[in-house]
Amino acid sequence: MGTRPLLNRRLAGMGTTVFAEMSALATATGSINLGQGFPDTDGPxxxxxxxxxxxxxxxxxxxxxxxxxxxxxxxxxxxxxxxxxxxxxxxxxxxxxxxxxxxxxxxxxxxxxxxxxxxxxxxxxxxxxxxxxxxxxxxxxxxxxxxxxxxxxxxxxxxxxxxxxxxxxxxxxxxxxxxxxxxxxxxxxxxxxxxxxxxxxxxxxxxxxxxxxxxxxxxxxxxxxxxxxxxxxxxxxxxxxxxxxxxxxxxxxxxxxxxxxxxxxxxxxxxxxxxxxxxLRLPDTYFDTLRADLLRKRDLLVDGLTAAGFRAFTPEGTYFVTTDITPLGEKDGIEFCRALPGRCGVVAIPNAVFYDDVEAGRSLVRFTFCKKDEVLQEAVARLRRL
Incomplete structure (x- = not known):
C-alpha cells in the first residue's frame, strides 16, 4: 500500500461530517440537539x-x-x-x-x-x-x-x-x-x-x-x-x-x-x-401553515438566543439561525460547540466548517428551530445559563 494515504486525496480533511460528530455528542450527553436540521415530529x-x-x-x-x-x-x-x-x-x-x-x-x-x-x-x-x-x-x-x-x-x-x-x-x-x-x-x-x-x-x-x-x-x-x-x-x-x-x-x-x-x-x-x-398536491393551507408555524418557532429561538447574550441574525428563510458568540466573550465556534453540551446541555453547529475562509466564520454558530415548541423553550432556558 506504500506511503500514500488510504483516502482519496481529493477528500482529504473531509472525514466524518460535523453533523455526525455533534449528533453523537448530543446522544452521549443527553443534550437538546439544535445542530442537525431534522424535525422532531413527522410530517402529515x-x-x-x-x-x-x-x-x-x-x-x-x-x-x-x-x-x-x-x-x-x-x-x-x-x-x-x-x-x-x-x-x-x-x-x-x-x-x-x-x-x-x-x-x-x-x-x-x-x-x-x-x-x-x-x-x-x-x-x-x-x-x-x-x-x-x-x-x-x-x-x-x-x-x-x-x-x-x-x-x-x-x-x-x-x-x-x-x-x-x-x-x-x-x-x-x-x-x-x-x-x-x-x-x-x-x-x-x-x-x-x-x-x-x-x-x-x-x-x-x-x-x-x-x-x-x-x-x-x-x-x-x-x-x-x-x-x-x-x-x-x-x-x-x-x-x-x-x-x-x-x-x-x-x-x-x-x-x-x-x-x-x-x-x-x-x-x-x-x-x-x-x-x-x-x-406535493396538498392544498395551499398545508404550505401556509408550515410557514406560519416555523415563523413562530424562528422568533421564539431568535428572542431566546438574544436574551441569552448571542448576537442572532434573523433568517429570511430555512430553519436555521446563525449567531455570533463574540458578545459572550467567546471567539472560536468549534471549541464553543464542543463545550456547549457540557456547559448547558445544548448542541449547535459551528459555521466555520462551512467556510474555506475559516476566519470569516470563526465566531459564528448555527442553531435549528425545526423542533417542538417545548424543546425550543427548554433549550432557550438552558442557554440562559451561559
Missing amino acids: EEVREAAVRALREGRGNQYPPGPGVPELRTAIAEHQQRFHGLAYDPDSEVLVTAGATEAIAATLLALLEPGDEVIAFEPFYDSYAACIAMAGATRVPLTLRAPSFRPDLDELRSLITPRTRLLLINTPHNPTGTVLTSEELAAIAELAVEHDLLVATDEVYEHLVFGAAHHPIAALPGMRGRTVSISSAGKTFSFTGWKVGWVTASPDLVAAVRTAKQYLTYVSAGPFQYAVAEA
Whole structure:
C-alpha cells in the first residue's frame, strides 16, 4: 500500500461530517440537539399513510423506473407550474434522486471535469465542497459576510475566469437564512448568460421563506436551458429519512445528470415516491401553515438566543439561525460547540466548517428551530445559563 494515504486525496480533511460528530455528542450527553436540521415530529399523517398504502399494494417494493415513478415526476412538474410558473415535461425534464444530496452529487459529477472552476456562496453546505472535489474541479468561494450575508455581485463578476464552468446557488441559503432577491438573481443570471455558464440551484427550502418571496433563477431570461434546479421532499414535508429529491432542467441537462445518477444509487425510495407525489398536491393551507408555524418557532429561538447574550441574525428563510458568540466573550465556534453540551446541555453547529475562509466564520454558530415548541423553550432556558 506504500506511503500514500488510504483516502482519496481529493477528500482529504473531509472525514466524518460535523453533523455526525455533534449528533453523537448530543446522544452521549443527553443534550437538546439544535445542530442537525431534522424535525422532531413527522410530517402529515395522510402522507405517511400514503407510504404505508404503497408498501401494502406492492407499489415501489421492486426497482422503480430509473428516472422516478411517473406519478411523482408528474407531481413534481405540476408543483413547479403551480408555485413557480415553470413548465417542465415530466418524461424528459424531471429526474427523481436519493434526496437533494444525490441530486447535487450527480449534477456536479455529470457537468464538471478536472480543471473546471465552480463559484459557490460560502458558507456552503458541506456536501458541495466534497462533490466538487470528487469531480476534480476547483471551488471558488464568494463569501457572504455578517451581518447582512448578501452576495457582493461585483466580487462575483471578478471571480469569473475562462475556467469557470458552473455557478452553484443556494436560496433560501443554509446556514445564513439569506433569500436572494429578484434583483440579485437577475444580476447573477445576466453574468451566467454573458459568460455562458451553467447554474445549479439548491432550492430545498423553497417553501420555508418568511416575508421575502422565493424566486427560482430558472424562470429568468436565458436561464431555462442552462439551469439545473434541485429540491426535495425532506424539508417541506418533514420526512427527512425518506430521501426523495429531484432535478428539473432541460432534456439535455437531465440526461447528463441521469447518466451520473444511475451509477450512484440507480434508484431508491420506491414506495416513498408514491407518497411524495400525494404530498406535493396538498392544498395551499398545508404550505401556509408550515410557514406560519416555523415563523413562530424562528422568533421564539431568535428572542431566546438574544436574551441569552448571542448576537442572532434573523433568517429570511430555512430553519436555521446563525449567531455570533463574540458578545459572550467567546471567539472560536468549534471549541464553543464542543463545550456547549457540557456547559448547558445544548448542541449547535459551528459555521466555520462551512467556510474555506475559516476566519470569516470563526465566531459564528448555527442553531435549528425545526423542533417542538417545548424543546425550543427548554433549550432557550438552558442557554440562559451561559
